[in-house]
Amino acid sequence: xxxxxxxxxxxxxxxxxxxxxxxxxxxxxxxxxxxxxxxxxxxxxxxxxxxxxxxxxxxxxxxxxxxxxxxxxxxxxxxxxxxxxxxxxxxxxxxxxxxxxxxxxxxxxxxxxxxx
Amino acid sequence: xxxxxxxxxxxxxxxxxxxxxxxxxxxxxxxxxxxxxxxxxxxxxxxxxxxxxxxxxxxxxxxxxxxxxxxxxxxxxxxxxxxxxxxxxxxxxxxxxxxxxxxxxxxxxxx
Numbered sequence: 001x002x003x004x005x006x007x008x009x010x011x012x013x014x015x016x017x018x019x020x021x022x023x024x025x026x027x028x029x030x031x032x033x034x035x036x037x038x039x040x041x042x043x044x045x046x047x048x049x050x051x052x053x054x055x056x057x058x059x060x061x062x063x064x065x066x067x068x069x070x071x072x073x074x075x076x077x078x079x080x081x082x083x084x085x086x087x088x089x090x091x092x093x094x095x096x097x098x099x100x101x102x103x104x105x106x107x108x109x110x111x112x113x114x115x116x
Numbered sequence: 117x118x119x120x121x122x123x124x125x126x127x128x129x130x131x132x133x134x135x136x137x138x139x140x141x142x143x144x145x146x147x148x149x150x151x152x153x154x155x156x157x158x159x160x161x162x163x164x165x166x167x168x169x170x171x172x173x174x175x176x177x178x179x180x181x182x183x184x185x186x187x188x189x190x191x192x193x194x195x196x197x198x199x200x201x202x203x204x205x206x207x208x209x210x211x212x213x214x215x216x217x218x219x220x221x222x223x224x225x226x227x
Contacts, residue, residue, distance in 0.1 A: 033215075035217075040219060041219065042120075042204065042217040042218055042219040042220055043159070043204065043206075043217040044217070045214055045215065045216075048214060058214060059214075059216075090158060090159075101147075101208075102164065103147070103148045103150050103164055103206075103208045103215060104150070104161045104164060105150075105152075105159070105161065105215070106161075107158035107159055107160075108158060109157050109158055110157055110158055
């Protein structure tokens with residue numbers, strides 16, 4: 001199993017450009033989420049999904065879009081990049097056990113985005 | 117708004133020392149508290165705690181939750197240089213699928 005795969009690992013954008021961060025998992029997990037990590041800020045939730053076709057906003061959703069057309073994929077779109085979106089982005093998946101959400105997140109290796 | 121506060125923010129110890137990391141929280145409809153370890157890349161799961169007073173243990177690491185006082189501690193005994201990492205605490209509450217993370221404790225273990 002590859003686990004959670006994110007691409008690209010590094011990206012430099014100019015202000016106003018758009019791009020998509022790809023995330024795929026092969027563990028058949030229902031739950032997927034996107035976090036950003038900034039120095040001194042910890043991990044902050046951008047968007048999450050509880051299953052194919054279902055997405056919701058997290059703590060810092062502005063400037064980002066997501067969709068979940070399949071269980072495996074959960075891409076994150078930056079619509080018009082801004083320097084404030086310079087960050088490390090992590091995709092994560094999670095699962096239920098015994099009908100209960102476990103909260104155990106499996107993270108991708110991260111994508112470092114710089115917006116000039 | 118859910119809130120997680122970790123202390124200390126950073127800590128430097130020598131190999132063999134025992135450390136205690138703290139996590140306090142405010143959350144609506146608490147469901148669980150989780151600890152993660154982050155070395156150079158992605159965080160990895162350590163523990164999930166849902167009940168007060170029940171210690172979770174894995175090797176030299178252990179953790180316990182106090183739901184009355186709204187905090188958890190993570191203990192690491194006989195520290196090794198490989199324990200050097202950022203330790204993250206997160207809570208799940210309200211909407212079950214949204215974790216709120218603290219800012220982390222940077223632990224440095226010197227030989």
